[in-house]
Amino acid sequence: MKIVEPTSTQIVLPSGELMGASGRYSKRVSELAGCYADHGAFQALVALRGDEIAYVVDQFAPKTTEGDLIFGTSTLEPGDVAGEFFMTRGHLHKKADRSEIYQCIAGRGVMLMETLEGRVAAIELVPGHIVYVPPYWIHRSVNVGPEKLVTLFCYPADAGQDYEIIAAAGGMASLIVSDGRGGWRQAPNLRYVGRADRTKPGSVE
Numbered sequence: 307m308k309i310v311e312p313t314s315t316q317i318v319l320p321s322g323e324l325m326g327a328s329g330r331y332s333k334r335v336s337e338l339a340g341c342y343a344d345h346g347a348f349q350a351l352v353a354l355r356g357d358e359i360a361y362v363v364d365q366f367a368p369k370t371t372e373g374d375l376i377f378g379t380s381t382l383e384p385g386d387v388a389g390e391f392f393m394t395r396g397h398l399h400k401k402a403d404r405s406e407i408y409q410c411i412a413g414r415g416v417m418l419m420e421t422l423e424g425r426v427a428a429i430e431l432v433p434g435h436i437v438y439v440p441p442y443w444i445h446r447s448v449n450v451g452p453e454k455l456v457t458l459f460c461y462p463a464d465a466g467q468d469y470e471i472i473a474a475a476g477g478m479a480s481l482i483v484s485d486g487r488g489g490w491r492q493a494p495n496l497r498y499v500g501r502a503d504r505t506k507p508g509s510v511e
């Protein structure tokens with residue numbers, strides 16, 4: 307058994323950078339094709355800002371074996387596509403019985419969650435608040451404020467991520483959109499076909 311040394315780190319604000327992270331990946335605006343309901347508005351945004359970073363994930367992952375933890379920060383830029391707020395691509399854990407927590411460090415967001423049967427939960431994230439994502443819930447974070455949304459996440463190291471499960475259902479059942487008064491609301495996703503019946507028209511784009 308290899309003994310890993312204890313360590314500590316810190317989150318740099320306002321950037322959301324995790325000091326000493328062992329890995330980083332970022333998504334550009336143009337890489338989020340298919341996430342947003344208004345395809346035309348998305349294309350227009352890509353033409354203007356396609357190369358800009360939409361979000362960055364820094365993580366500290368000593369190992370990816372059972373019993374260990376992976377933690378890190380997700381930093382999501384503010385913005386919207388025809389009123390639909392900027393979001394992460396979202397995923398279900400490959401080992402779907404693995405849970406996760408997210409704590410909001412800065413900004414204002416929503417953790418949008420959904421079961422495989424299509425039951426939705428949307429929980430607001432403000433600094434200091436912690437959202438528990440139980441096993442078997444698909445999850446994505448959404449920035450509903452004017453600043454960067456920085457969250458600290460932590461999940462079992464062997465969880466893995468399935469990023470295709472959302473796209474295969476035509477997105478998530480709910481969209482998180484502007485309420486026109488500086489807040490947010492859920493709106494039905496008209497492209498959503500669910501997961502129970504993959505033979506429905508429109509399930510393959």
Ligand code: NI
Pocket residue numbers: 397399406445461
């Ligand atoms: Ni996760």
